[in-house]
Amino acid sequence: MIEFRSPRPEEIGEVVDLINYVFRVSSGMEPTMGRQFPTLLCPDNASNIYVAVDDGKIIANIAIKKNTGIVYGHKISMASMGAVCTHPDYRGKGIGTQLLNKVFDRLNEEKVGIVTISGTRGLYRRNKCVEAGGINTYVLNREKYSYRDLDGTGYKISQHIDDTGVLFDIYQREPVRYQRTRSEFPVLLKAVPMVHPPVDALTTVLAYSEGKDGAGLAYLIGFEDKPGVFKVVEYAGERLAAAWLAGKLLDDAGMNEIIFEVPTYDTVFSSILDSTGKKGELSYYPSTTVRVVNIESLWSEIQNIIDEMWGDGKPPFAIEDLPENVCHDDLETLTRFLFADVDRLSCGKPWDRVFPIPLPWPNGLNYI
Ligand SMILES: CC(C)(COP(=O)(O)OP(=O)(O)OC[C@H]1O[C@@H](n2cnc3c(N)ncnc32)[C@H](O)[C@@H]1OP(=O)(O)O)[C@@H](O)C(=O)NCCC(=O)NCCS
CATH class of the missing domain: 3.40.630.30 (Gcn5-related N-acetyltransferase (GNAT))
Known part of the structure; x- marks a missing residue:
């Protein structure tokens, strides 16, 4: 039995x-x-x-x-x-x-x-x-993307994030999120749970402010899904800085396309990405x-x-x-x-x- x-x-x-x-x-x-x-x-x-x-x-x-x-x-x-x-x-x-x-x-x-x-x-x-x-899926293309010229804002990019505490601090400020502890963050980041077939590691880019304390502003976590195509699996933080990070990946990291899945409640980020010319495609959470x-x-x-x-x-x-x-x-x-x-x-x-x-x-x- x-x-x-x-x-x-x-x-x-x-x-x-x-x-x-x-x-x-x-x-x-x-x-x-x-x-x-x-x-x-x-x-x-x-x-x-x-x-x-x-x-x-x-x-x-x-x-x-x-x-x-x-x-x-x-x-x-x-x-x-x-x-x-x-x-x-x-x-x-x-x-x-x-x-x-x-x-x-x-x-x-x-x-x-x-x-x-x-x-x-x-x-x-x-x-x-x-x-x-509900999500809007955006495929941002290198030729047409316009959120690049924001250098006057004092944003800086970091690709080597030894202290995941800065990412935790950004995620914790999200209005819709899971409760995730400071110690869980690096464990989940290292595990790469969401990628099939598995990849060894995710790429994380962080925007931080040039200001006096170099505060973390936004991050993108993702992986190269196909050559030249970066799929963002999680983003958080100040949305204009997140859009700027996407531009940096297109310009400086040799990516041709960035894929963002933006939940429909995130109207701020959707309106920023909409203004680049191409609307997102609506679907349920995939x-x-x-x-x-x-x-x-x-x-x-x-x-x-x-x-x-x-x-x-x-x-x-x-x-x-x-x-x-x-x-x-x-x-x-x-x-x-x-x-x-x-x-x-x-x-x-x-x-x-x-x-x-x-x-x-x-x-x-x-x-x-
Ligand atoms: C999915 C899985 C767990 C189902 O386990 P199971 O013990 O065979 O489940 P059950 O016998 O209760 O019923 C499932 C299958 O029997 C058939 N079935 C059972 N009751 C049915 C009904 N009332 N009407 C129609 N089909 C029925 C269906 O084919 C159904 O599969 P579906 O989910 O594709 O429709 C198993 O097929 C599996 O391990 N698959 C591989 C792993 C996987 O894909 N997991 C799910 C990840 S999303």
Whole structure:
């Protein structure tokens, strides 16, 4: 009989072997999953990992990293899900589905409001996960890019950042982000979790001010996706300085194109990049689905955001107070209303001003 449980800390090695086999070794790649997800696939996180076991052998896995989203200063209890796999000999028997629903039940008991999943496949969609968020993708081209002549601002560029504390200080000021500790930052940066197939290291460029204390202003973290094409996986800080950094990569680092995925809530950066001539292309957060797991917890946490942004009149107190065209009993519709910024149903003001609630960017250093 198949048993569903968390692995014991000493079984983590066997879990990582299964994950490496499914995601790396079976496609001819190096077994890098443990190195790429050091805070997820480790004995300390064993109680947030869920496995199916057949006769003592681990045959399926779902790994969770609990995290706190911070949206305009308000906390949201979140979790990221990844490394979802079933050994090929056991697929198509409903084991993945059972394990997934057990994980949702557990997260619900633990009062986690929302889980983001790296994947959009049928397994997730059949189980109330939906695409959400919204990004504008910009491909900045060397010939046409115009944010270069800002040298009078006193911006300086640094490519050798020994002290990641300066990056931490910039990220911590972001209005929509994950709670990420000063000591986690270098660990995640070194791990390169979000690049498939894996690369050895990410490139980080930092803009700092020439002023008296040389304060960090903005950073871009990314990698050369194809020759001459730099894909930014995470940016933070002062947006004009971030745009200037992109110009430096085009001019001084020999890049032909820079790819930015800019969340739709970041209207400041979008308007800067729009003014270079080419609009971004709108899509959901790529390769991601979202599932509300404990609606009561989530609602009470986002209530503060709603109250603050509402304006005149009484803000909605309960989920039932949401507009009539949002079906509250249907989790998928509700999740889209709360968090999706593509193909939105217009509900008029103030609803359209408050919703969607921004979600932290899932494909940066916190990628699972
Ligand atoms: C994805 C994976 C974990 C599914 O595990 P599993 O134990 O076979 O899952 P289940 O048997 O519960 O069901 C999954 C599959 O059975 C079929 N299936 C099950 N119930 C179904 C239903 N009601 N209707 C249609 N198809 C169904 C589907 O093909 C489904 O795969 P899908 O997600 O591509 O639609 C497994 O195929 C795997 O390890 N794949 C490789 C790793 C991977 O891609 N992981 C996901 C990363 S996003």
